[in-house]
Amino acid sequence: MYRQGAGDFKYYVGINSLAQIATQHDRVCVLNILGGESSEVTPVGHAWSGGNVVFGTSPGRRGQVLETPIGNIPVYNSVREGLDDGHRFNCGVVYLPPAAARDGVAELIRVNPELKKIFIITEKIAVHDAREIRAMGQQHGIDIFGANCLGVADAWNQVRIGGALGGDNPSDTLRRGSIAVLSNSGGFTTTIAQYLRMAGWGTTTLVSSGKDVYIHYAAPEFAFALANDARSKAAVLYCEPGGYYERDAEFTKPVVACVVGRWKSKLTRAVGHAGAMAGGEDDAAAKERWFMDKFGVDGIYTPERPVFSAKGAVVTNIAHIPAALTAVMRANATLPDFEPEGTMELKPWFGSDMDLSLPPQLDVPVVEAMAPYGSQIAALAKQVGAVFPRASMKDTSGASQLDPATQVASLHGMRVLDAAGLPLEANVALALLHEPGGDNDRKLVAVAVGACLNLHGDPALAAAEAARAAGSAPNAVLAAALTIAGPRRAEAARNIAAAFVERFAAAGLRDALSADFDCSALADDAEFTALLRAPSADARAEAMLAGLAARGAQSAFVRFLQQLDGPVSADAVLAAITTTLGWGPLMRKRVSRLTVECLPWWMQLIGTMIGASAPAAAHEAGSFCGVGEAELLGEASLTELACRALLGRAPAEADLFALQTLIGIMLTNGPGTISAQGAKGAVSADGPEVPQRVQLNKALVGFLSHTGYAHGGNGFEGVQFLIEQFRDTGLEDPAAAHGIDVAALARRCAEDYANYKAARRAAGSAELRKIPGVNHPVFKDRPVNLDPREVFIRELMSARGEANVFHDFYHALVHALHEAGVSRTVYCVNIDAVIAALLLRLTWQPWRAGEVGEAALESAAFTLFLYARMLGCAAEIDDHLNRGRNMDTRTPASKCRFVS
Numbered sequence: 001m002y003r004q005g006a007g008d009f010k011y012y013v014g015i016n017s018l019a020q021i022a023t024q025h026d027r028v029c030v031l032n033i034l035g036g037e038s039s040e041v042t043p044v045g046h047a048w049s050g051g052n053v054v055f056g057t058s059p060g061r062r063g064q065v066l067e068t069p070i071g072n073i074p075v076y077n078s079v080r081e082g083l084d085d086g087h088r089f090n091c092g093v094v095y096l097p098p099a100a101a102r103d104g105v106a107e108l109i110r111v112n113p114e115l116k117k118i119f120i121i122t123e124k125i126a127v128h129d130a131r132e133i134r135a136m137g138q139q140h141g142i143d144i145f146g147a148n149c150l151g152v153a154d155a156w157n158q159v160r161i162g163g164a165l166g167g168d169n170p171s172d173t174l175r176r177g178s179i180a181v182l183s184n185s186g187g188f189t190t191t192i193a194q195y196l197r198m199a200g201w202g203t204t205t206l207v208s209s210g211k212d213v214y215i216h217y218a219a220p221e222f223a224f225a226l227a228n229d230a231r232s233k234a235a236v237l238y239c240e241p242g243g244y245y246e247r248d249a250e251f252t253k254p255v256v257a258c259v260v261g262r263w264k265s266k267l268t269r270a271v272g273h274a275g276a277m278a279g280g281e282d283d284a285a286a287k288e289r290w291f292m293d294k295f296g297v298d299g300i301y302t303p304e305r306p307v308f309s310a311k312g313a314v315v316t317n318i319a320h321i322p323a324a325l326t327a328v329m330r331a332n333a334t335l336p337d338f339e340p341e342g343t344m345e346l347k348p349w350f351g352s353d354m355d356l357s358l359p360p361q362l363d364v365p366v367v368e369a370m371a372p373y374g375s376q377i378a379a380l381a382k383q384v385g386a387v388f389p390r391a392s393m394k395d396t397s398g399a400s401q402l403d404p405a406t407q408v409a410s411l412h413g414m415r416v417l418d419a420a421g422l423p424l425e426a427n428v429a430l431a432l433l434h435e436p437g438g439d440n441d442r443k444l445v446a447v448a449v450g451a452c453l454n455l456h457g458d459p460a461l462a463a464a465e466a467a468r469a470a471g472s473a474p475n476a477v478l479a480a481a482l483t484i485a486g487p488r489r490a491e492a493a494r495n496i497a498a499a500f501v502e503r504f505a506a507a508g509l510r511d512a513l514s515a516d517f518d519c520s521a522l523a524d525d526a527e528f529t530a531l532l533r534a535p536s537a538d539a540r541a542e543a544m545l546a547g548l549a550a551r552g553a554q555s556a557f558v559r560f561l562q563q564l565d566g567p568v569s570a571d572a573v574l575a576a577i578t579t580t581l582g583w584g585p586l587m588r589k590r591v592s593r594l595t596v597e598c599l600p601w602w603m604q605l606i607g608t609m610i611g612a613s614a615p616a617a618a619h620e621a622g623s624f625c626g627v628g629e630a631e632l633l634g635e636a637s638l639t640e641l642a643c644r645a646l647l648g649r650a651p652a653e654a655d656l657f658a659l660q661t662l663i664g665i666m667l668t669n670g671p672g673t674i675s676a677q678g679a680k681g682a683v684s685a686d687g688p689e690v691p692q693r694v695q696l697n698k699a700l701v702g703f704l705s706h707t708g709y710a711h712g713g714n715g716f717e718g719v720q721f722l723i724e725q726f727r728d729t730g731l732e733d734p735a736a737a738h739g740i741d742v743a744a745l746a747r748r749c750a751e752d753y754a755n756y757k758a759a760r761r762a763a764g765s766a767e768l769r770k771i772p773g774v775n776h777p778v779f780k781d782r783p784v785n786l787d788p789r790e791v792f793i794r795e796l797m798s799a800r801g802e803a804n805v806f807h808d809f810y811h812a813l814v815h816a817l818h819e820a821g822v823s824r825t826v827y828c829v830n831i832d833a834v835i836a837a838l839l840l841r842l843t844w845q846p847w848r849a850g851e852v853g854e855a856a857l858e859s860a861a862f863t864l865f866l867y868a869r870m871l872g873c874a875a876e877i878d879d880h881l882n883r884g885r886n887m888d889t890r891t892p893a894s895k896c897r898f899v900s
Contacts, residue, residue: 005141007224014116014143015221018180018205018229022154022161024049026117027088030056030162031104032095033066033075037121042093043068045151045160048170052159054089055082080111093151093162094120101147102129109140119162120146120210130214137216145217149210150186155203156231165189165206177202177337178231179325182222183238184211192236192258192318195344199322200336204232211240219249227252233334236321241283247290254332255312256301256325257291259284262316288314301327319344350377384505385596386589390689392888393680395671399431399879400872402670406788407778407831409668411875417792420664424639425449427664431871432595432602432878433585440513441581443553445603446638448577451544451570452607453632453641454624460484461619464612474613474862475704475712481612482697482704485605493600496531496575500557501586501593503528504579512583513554522560529564532572540570547633548577555580574600592882594691601696602874609700609870613863614645626650642867646860647842654735657802658838659864661793665831666865668872678706679873680880681889688884696877703873704866712869713862717772718836720854722806723847725749732848734805734841742805746812750820757822773833774814775823785828793834806837839864 006016015021030042033056046053047069055074056066062081065072076082079092092108092115094101101122108115118137125133125147137144145152151162155174160166163186166174173194179201183189186208193203207222209215219237226235234254239246241261262284292298295312299305301324307313310331313324326336349369369377388398402409409416412434419427425442428449429435437445455461460481467480503522511517523529534541548558557576561568582596611624618625625644627636643651643659651659671680682702686694707713729740753771760768779785797804807829814827839861846852852860 007221009220009224012138012141013221013224014141015217015225016228018207018222018225018232019154019156021117021205021207021225022152022157022159024052024157024159026052026091026159026161028053028091028093028161029079029082029087029089029108029112030073030093030095031079031108032056032058032097033073034058034061034064035095038093038095039066041164042066042073044164044168044170045162046070046073048166049159049161052161054087055085057082079107083111088114090114090116091161092118094118094122094147096122098122098124098126098129101125102132105133105136105144109136109142115140115142117161118142118144119149119151120144120216121149121151121163122146123148125212127213130212134214134216143217143221145207146210146212147214147216148212150189150208152208153206155206163208165208166193173197174206175202175338176204178204178233178334179337180204180222180226180229180232180235181206181238182219182235183208184215184240185238186210188238188318192238192321195318195322196236196325198340198342198344199326200338200340201322201325202337204229211242213243215243215245218243218245220245223249223251234325234329234332236325238318239287241287244282246287247282251294251312254310254328255291255295256315256321256328257287257295257312258315258318258321259287259291260316284316288316349373350381384501385586385591385593387592388882390883390885393684393880393884394889394891397671397676397680397876397879398883399875400668400670400676402672405778407776408789409670411668411872416665416667417789418664419667420661420793421796422664423637423660424642424663425637427667427871428606428638429581431667431875432599433582434590435585437581437584440554443548443551444555444577444581446636447544447547447551447553447633448574448581448600448603449607449610449638450547450633450636450641451540451574452604453611453645454619454629455481455608455611456619456621458484460608460612461616465616468615473708473713474859475707475866478609478612478866479701479704481608482605482700485608485697487601487695487697490601490604492531492569493571493575493578493604494597496572497579497600498593498597499528499531500575500579501596504557504583509556509583510587512556512580514556515554515559517556519556519560519563523564532561532564532568534567534569534572537567538570541568541573543629543633544570544573544577546630550630550634571600574603578603594882595878598696598878598881602878605697605700606870606874610642610645610867613866614648618645618648643842646863646867647846649846654802655842657800658842661796662835662838662864663868663871665789665793665835666868666872668869668875671876674706674711675703675869675873676876677889679703679876680884683877683880683884684887684889687886688881689886691881694881699877700870700873703869703877707862707866707869709862712865713858714772715832715835715839715865716858716861718832719840719843719857719861721772722809722836722840723854723857725809726806731805731844734844735803738805740805742809743812743816746809746816747820749813750816750822753817754820754822771813771817773810773830773836774817775827776830779828779830780825782825784826787828787830789831790829790834793831804837804841806840807834810837 005012005014007013030038030053032038051070053073055076057078058075059077061075062077064075094104096104150165153160153165153174155176160170167190173190175197179196181189181192181203189206189208209218226232237257239259291314296309297307299307301307301313301315306327308327313328315321315324346364347367348364351366368374400411412430422436425445426436428445429437429441463484464477464481467477509517557580561572561576578599582599585591586596614625622629624632639656639660640651643655679699679702682699683694688694731738776787779787810829810833814829817823818826843857843860847857
């Protein structure tokens with residue numbers, strides 16, 4: 001049945017003018033009024049419109065209300081219930097899920113003969129349902145807007161129906177004017193109104209049409225109502241590809257058409273709005289041609305080439321709409337509605353060029369923010385360093401992660417494989433400062449940690465030596481030393497570091513290496529300088545300053561100390577070094593002030609751990625492991641000193657490479673490891689919400705207590721296996737030409753294992769001794785399997801020209817095992833094999849010479865793991881200190897089990 005409506009349409013259209021779309025007389029019923037979207041936007045629209053929503057529905061929630069700034073909106077189970085209570089409405093808004101939208105429309109039409117308009121906000125309505133909705137509206141003489149839209153709004157009437165046009169403060173955007181808006185995009189409807197307002201153009205009626213296949217109130221209906229609206233002098237259309245609605249529209253007033261989505265013509269399926277599908281001469285290029293023909297123009301309007309006529313203009317960028325509209329209206333002898341209110345150009349309230357030299361087009365000037373944001377930004381600008389939100393950190397980390405596909409862990413975004421190519425100093429910086437730093441940072445770390453290695457006369461060394469004499473494992477030996485290195489030892493240096501941060505940040509220091517920063521005013525701060533001075537000459541401070549000078553290290557903080565009258569303390573020098581290290585990451589807000597203020601303690605703890613791993617005889621007055629103080633602080637690398645502590649001798653170049661590589665590889669294996677859990681649990685137990693109470697040395701003891709001969713000392717299994725294979729070969733140097741038939745050695749080992757395996761199975765035993773270093777549960781089932789970590793290290797060694805017969809043997813072995821029938825595929829050589837090969841390379845010659853026994857080799861393997869994981873766990877401790885909550889690593893009682 002055809003109902004006669006407004007205009008000369010072949011279908012029903014009830015609205016004669018845009019002024020009738022959203023009026024002060026309209027009363028609204030909202031379906032699913034308590035849903036997530038409606039409950040957010042309906043109160044705003046209701047209040048701005050003066051209270052146009054009479055009731056809403058939400059099945060099973062009769063008697064509830066939706067609170068709004070101007071009073072509560074009652075909620076009923078159904079539309080019928082609301083009508084029976086005496087409410088009347090002529091507009092329905094549908095927020096129902098897609099499958100229920102059709103039935104919701106049917107309910108509105110069936111029970112309310114006064115219904116005139118329906119606004120459907122729902123997205124993703126099936127085309128079949130949309131067709132039926134269309135038919136029902138036509139049969140009953142009802143105008144339908146949407147679906148997949150944000151409703152309508154009228155700036156003259158100050159009415160909004162359905163959706164969120166105008167945002168949370170519609171009056172800020174919808175100022176009364178002369179321009180109507182029709183947009184396929186709900187969000188851009190508001191954005192266009194804001195652009196227009198900035199250029200001096202207000203709005204009349206705004207229609208968010210949606211972009212489904214069925215657009216119930218589309219461009220033809222809008223053009224007709226525009227012609228009959230005395231308020232509207234022109235219109236802006238925002239159009240996406242898909243549909244022919246715009247082609248059929250007949251405009252009698254000026255129009256600016258923004259056509260977007262040329263890229264969608266290359267797609268084979270719809271994206272975004274359901275109707276934005278091209279391919280039938282209704283793509284963006286086609287729509288541009290339609291409008292150009294309507295307006296009598298031959299191109300797109302741009303600021304560089306302003307093409308327009310009195311009838312209109314076509315743009316492809318919403319930012320060009322205001323200028324195009326102003327040009328078109330000027331051709332119609334019409335000025336803007338009011339003075340321009342500003343621009344929509346980018347006006348950043350804060351910014352950072354990261355010290356880059358930017359071209360003027362990119363170097364956007366920072367402007368003062370409006371109240372109250374300006375004062376908040378000013379306060380933020382005074383904040384030094386990052387502030388991390390606290391959360392439960394059980395089994396969680398902001399420092400490390402493990403890629404389940406490759407089994408490659410990363411620390412602060414750097415893969416351990418890449419960390420394996422860095423010196424020990426760089427990995428110290430990576431763990432604590434989130435970045436490895438540069439050459440100057442490594443010099444600073446070498447002096448800061450180096451100054452703490454020699455424990456001659458220190459109770460920490462006595463504690464370690466007592467634990468070692470009692471037969472304790474390496475982790476227990478180092479834990480004994482760390483218990484002595486408590487917070488009071490670092491208290492003075494940490495206080496000085498805090499003062500450095502406070503004073504120099506206030507003074508405006510940006511670059512900690514600046515040679516010309518004027519810090520003379522700080523020298524007049526008596527309270528500050530009193531913290532830095534020593535009562536008499538401090539030999540350790542002088543040695544550290546001499547070491548920095550010998551290395552050519554730069555530091556504005558150290559330079560400040562050197563300009564002071566009188567001696568300064570070793571704590572002041574240590575704090576100056578660590579504050580220099582942390583200054584860049586602090587200014588870039590990569591780390592917190594807390595982290596930087598803890599750095600002096602961390603340097604002491606790392607130095608104590610490495611130092612205590614060497615026996616007491618290696619600690620002498622003025623030297624450590626045979627290295628004099630001047631060389632230790634002014635020349636030796638931390639990698640070299642750690643190697644001396646581990647091996648008890650001067651390292652060769654190959655030794656340094658092996659140690660550096662191993663430490664990098666073993667830095668971390670993610671927060672799920674036993675060692676990381678021990679470290680994090682210790683922080684959790686102290687209570688990171690009051691970080692001053694967390695004892696870093698105790699947290700490292702937590703890491704140490706959670707290592708052992710299985711986790712930490714298991715690298716020795718591979719070393720033992722390799723010793724068994726090479727014991728009688730006469731091998732002298734694993735890195736030199738050796739003359740050993742490695743392939744034959746591997747075949748013999750594979751045959752022995754095949755015989756062992758057969759014998760065990762014949763005896764009915766399912767338990768088999770595994771060969772350490774081969775196979776991995778993740779990297780298997782291919783004809784030839786590879787562990788990407790091992791591949792990376794092998795390629796690194798090859799590039800350096802480093803040879804290792806033990807590593808070569810492992811590669812020969814996996815092929816020999818396949819040929820002997822032990823494995824159906826060629827096993828991967830895993831990362832444990834690399835660790836064992838590098839470890840034995842370090843200790844082979846002393847072992848062969850009888851200088852060290854197998855127990856010492858096992859201790860060395862274990863200690864090397866502790867060196868590496870010390871840094872990874874320091875990163876976890878610092879991360880948990882900054883992010884964690886008190887006792888957040890506990891397991892809930894409901895997840896605990898009792899086993900009997």
